[in-house]
Amino acid sequence: MSAKVAALIILLAIAAASPASAQDPIMQVKVTYENASQLHTLQAAGFDMAHPQRDHVDLFLNQSDLAQLQSMGLQYQVIHENITEFYKSRLPVLEDMGGYKTLSEIYTYLDAMIADHGDIMSDKISIGQSIEGRDIWAVKISDNPGLDEDEPELLFTGVTHAREVITPEVLFYTMDYLTDNYGSLAEVDGIVNNREIWFVMVVNPDGYYYNELIAPDGGGMWRKNRRDNLDGTFGVDLNRNFGYMWGYDNVGSTPVTSRETYRGTGPFSEPETQTMRDFIISRDFSIIVYYHSYSNLILWPWWYDYLLCDDDDIFRALGDSMAYYNGYEPSPAWDMYLANGVSLDWAYGEQEVKDKNFEFCIEVGGNSDGFWPKLSRVPQLVSENLPVNLFLCRAANLGGEGCCEVMGDYNHDGRFDILDIDDFIRCELNNMTCPEVCFEAVDVSGATAGVPDGSLDILDIDYLIGYLLRQDYPSLPECP
Ligand SMILES: [Zn+2]
Numbered sequence: 443m444s445a446k447v448a449a450l451i452i453l454l455a456i457a458a459a460s461p462a463s464a465q466d467p468i469m470q471v472k473v474t475y476e477n478a479s480q481l482h483t484l485q486a487a488g489f490d491m492a493h494p495q496r497d498h499v500d501l502f503l504n505q506s507d508l509a510q511l512q513s514m515g516l517q518y519q520v521i522h523e524n525i526t527e528f529y530k531s532r533l534p535v536l537e538d539m540g541g542y543k544t545l546s547e548i549y550t551y552l553d554a555m556i557a558d559h560g561d562i563m564s565d566k567i568s569i570g571q572s573i574e575g576r577d578i579w580a581v582k583i584s585d586n587p588g589l590d591e592d593e594p595e596l597l598f599t600g601v602t603h604a605r606e607v608i609t610p611e612v613l614f615y616t617m618d619y620l621t622d623n624y625g626s627l628a629e630v631d632g633i634v635n636n637r638e639i640w641f642v643m644v645v646n647p648d649g650y651y652y653n654e655l656i657a658p659d660g661g662g663m664w665r666k667n668r669r670d671n672l673d674g675t676f677g678v679d680l681n682r683n684f685g686y687m688w689g690y691d692n693v694g695s696t697p698v699t700s701r702e703t704y705r706g707t708g709p710f711s712e713p714e715t716q717t718m719r720d721f722i723i724s725r726d727f728s729i730i731v732y733y734h735s736y737s738n739l740i741l742w743p744w745w746y747d748y749l750l751c752d753d754d755d756i757f758r759a760l761g762d763s764m765a766y767y768n769g770y771e772p773s774p775a776w777d778m779y780l781a782n783g784v785s786l787d788w789a790y791g792e793q794e795v796k797d798k799n800f801e802f803c804i805e806v807g808g809n810s811d812g813f814w815p816k817l818s819r820v821p822q823l824v825s826e827n828l829p830v831n832l833f834l835c836r837a838a839n840l841g842g843e844g845c846c847e848v849m850g851d852y853n854h855d856g857r858f859d860i861l862d863i864d865d866f867i868r869c870e871l872n873n874m875t876c877p878e879v880c881f882e883a884v885d886v887s888g889a890t891a892g893v894p895d896g897s898l899d900i901l902d903i904d905y906l907i908g909y910l911l912r913q914d915y916p917s918l919p920e921c922p
Contacts, residue, residue: 540660604649
């Protein structure tokens, strides 16, 4: 082989390995439509889209996507010619990742937190590896973190999609709150002492790292993992690769490898989804939260079709309470758009190898935040989700027995659970009197801080759950 041919081969090899998206800017395009079937057509084309609105949706397109859109004859307007450049332009220029944490900074921060709070944090545990061999780390916050205690368990996750950089910040803020206030706030003590709270900061470390490579100053738009699809394209959408209703249709995911919602060659074909599957099966999570961005939404199953799940009333009771705190819009996930092979549907739908898990996807941030919010927005975005996470920690005793002796007279099945809470809400909304006696009992106990105005509302209900977790009030007073 001549040196010239060898050099050419090396050049070709570099070209094949280099990121297509690094040379091919992603633009943000607003498409206007007149009816649902036009939106359906856009979805079926497999475009990368944000939350559809009544008459328009934002798409993220490269040049060949744009050509395809143009052939569809819909009205559109280019909002940003190069969305990465736009995001970058509003982030600090001199900081790595525009001031967001790099992958190694995420783990440095986590290690420091563990070093400071080893009394209530486990070591970080590798629960599996990505396709490029990076560890996927989990950590637990609880009292006696080295023991597997018989306490309700929750799981919070971030960075399933690589570009959703606000999601680990949301987790860190809650973790800092729990660890910094343990021993000084009764509410935090109640949660940490009575729950096992697991965190997986980064489900998709390869994708996150890849954004560092292609956009070291921030604004990277890589979404999928880094699977080599062996056809010149890379990446599987991890949130289309879970094994429940995987590939149900081509509207909610796509078999086209180049697309952002490519579902992979089979259910759980990817090591990252296998890792999450095996971890979830190995534990007993009552509530799971996958943080995503963006759209200000709280989503629950189903996602694969326009159907309500059997426990929609429980999801809605929880979702309404979460929305009370962060102001997002709660709904079954299909209300955003259809998707299949998603973590939500598997967590809830798979009930043979494990119990059903109540999983939510929370989409953090609004349209103006996008995937890379201005740094000045971070404090708001992370703090608005802290009370959501604390509420879920309290509510994780779904179907638990904590207060059945007290509430047993009032609920419908002898167990106080989230269904009863929802009943209380309904009674109040319908101006019925059935639950008032018990809440008066709470009121007269002297522990009235959370029941300030005599009328039953979601604050009081949340307070009641919190009350049961407090060490200084081990039980509610007897109802008359
Ligand atoms: Zn996402």
